[in-house]
Amino acid sequence: MRRRHLITLAAGAALPAVQAFGAESFPDKPLRLIVGFAPGGGADALTRIIAEGLSKQLGQQVIVENRPGADGVLAAQATSSARPDGYTLLMGTNTAMVAAPTLRPTPPYDPFKAFTPISSAGQFSMFLVVPASLPARSVGELLALVAAKPGAYNSASSNSASELAMLQLLGEQRKVVNARYKGDMQAMTDLLGGQIHMMFTTGTLAPGFVKEGRIRALATLLPQRSGLLPDVPTGAELGLGTLTITPWAGFFGPPGLPKAIADKLSQELQNTLKRPEVQAQLVQQGFEGYGMNPAKFAEFFRTQYDAFGATVRQHNVKFE
Numbered sequence: 001m002r003r004r005h006l007i008t009l010a011a012g013a014a015l016p017a018v019q020a021f022g023a024e025s026f027p028d029k030p031l032r033l034i035v036g037f038a039p040g041g042g043a044d045a046l047t048r049i050i051a052e053g054l055s056k057q058l059g060q061q062v063i064v065e066n067r068p069g070a071d072g073v074l075a076a077q078a079t080s081s082a083r084p085d086g087y088t089l090l091m092g093t094n095t096a097m098v099a100a101p102t103l104r105p106t107p108p109y110d111p112f113k114a115f116t117p118i119s120s121a122g123q124f125s126m127f128l129v130v131p132a133s134l135p136a137r138s139v140g141e142l143l144a145l146v147a148a149k150p151g152a153y154n155s156a157s158s159n160s161a162s163e164l165a166m167l168q169l170l171g172e173q174r175k176v177v178n179a180r181y182k183g184d185m186q187a188m189t190d191l192l193g194g195q196i197h198m199m200f201t202t203g204t205l206a207p208g209f210v211k212e213g214r215i216r217a218l219a220t221l222l223p224q225r226s227g228l229l230p231d232v233p234t235g236a237e238l239g240l241g242t243l244t245i246t247p248w249a250g251f252f253g254p255p256g257l258p259k260a261i262a263d264k265l266s267q268e269l270q271n272t273l274k275r276p277e278v279q280a281q282l283v284q285q286g287f288e289g290y291g292m293n294p295a296k297f298a299e300f301f302r303t304q305y306d307a308f309g310a311t312v313r314q315h316n317v318k319f320e
Contacts, residue, residue, distance in 0.1 A: 035066055092115070094248060130218065158183050
C-alpha cells in the first residue's frame with residue numbers, strides 16, 4: 001500500500017511539469033480554424049488573412065474550414081465538441097456567440113460554458129447599401145420610400161447583427177421583408193441584380209461596387225468614418241441614435257482548454273494582429289484588428305452579450 005501511495009504522489013507531482021511541457025512544445029502539428037460563413041464573405045476573408053499570419057507566427061499550418069449555415073451554430077458546435085488541445089479554434093462573431101443563444105427559444109448552447117475565450121480579432125466595418133437603380137441617395141430618402149409603400153421593399157442579411165441593425169434603422173412603422181442568406185456574397189449578388197433593395201454589408205464587398213457605381217453606400221455602423229469610403233457618414237452624424245450594433249469577431253476554443261495553451265494562443269494571435277502585412281490586409285477589408293488576453297476578452301464578450309440582449313428586449317425583436 002505504501003509503495004502504491006508513493007507512486008501516486010510521484011505521478012501527481014509530475015503532472016504540472018507535463019502540462020507545462022505540453023504548452024511549451026505546442027503546436028507540433030497543423031491547427032484547424034473554423035468559420036461559420038461561406039467563402040467569399042467578410043468573415044471568411046479576414047479569417048484567411050489572420051490564419052496566414054498565425055501560421056507564420058507559430059511555424060505551423062493553420063487550415064481554414066468553412067461550415068456555413070444555422071447562423072454560425074454549426075461551426076460553433078463543431079468547435080465546442082472538439083478535443084480541448086488547442087488545435088481546433090473558432091472564429092466567432094456576434095451571430096453565433098451572441099445572437100443565436102439570445103434570440104432562439106431553445107438556445108443551442110450556453111456560450112459561457114461551451115467555449116473558452118482566447119482573444120478578440122477586432123471589429124467589422126459595415127455599410128448600409130442600396131442598388132444604384134433605387135431612387136434613394138440618402139438614408140432619409142430610403143426611409144421615405146419605405147414609408148410610402150409598406151411591404152414593397154425588401155432587405156437582405158447574412159447574419160443576425162446586420163438584420164438587427166436593419167430593424168433598428170427601420171423601426172416598427174416601416175415594414176420591409178428580410179431575406180436571410182448564408183453569406184454576404186450571395187446577398188450582394190441579388191442586390192446587384194435588383195432583387196434586394198437594401199442591406200448592411202461589410203467593408204469587404206461594398207467599396208469596390210460603390211466605386212464602380214453599381215451600389216450606393218448611405219451610412220456606416222462604425223463610430224467614425226471608414227477610410228475605405230470616407231464620404232459615407234456615420235449613423236451618429238445622421239442622428240440615427242438607434243443604431244447601436246457593432247459587429248465584432250474573436251477566437252474561441254473548446255471548453256476545458258488548458259490555461260497555458262489558451263494564454264499562448266492568445267499571445268500569438270495578438271502578435272499576429274500586429275504584423276504589418278496582416279494589418280495592411282485587414283484595413284483593405286474594412287476591419288480594425290486588435291487582440292486581447294483571455295481575461296479581458298471574456299469580460300468584453302460578457303459586456304457585448306448583455307448589451308445585445310438588452311437591445312433585443314428594448315425593441316421587442318423576434319426572429320422567425
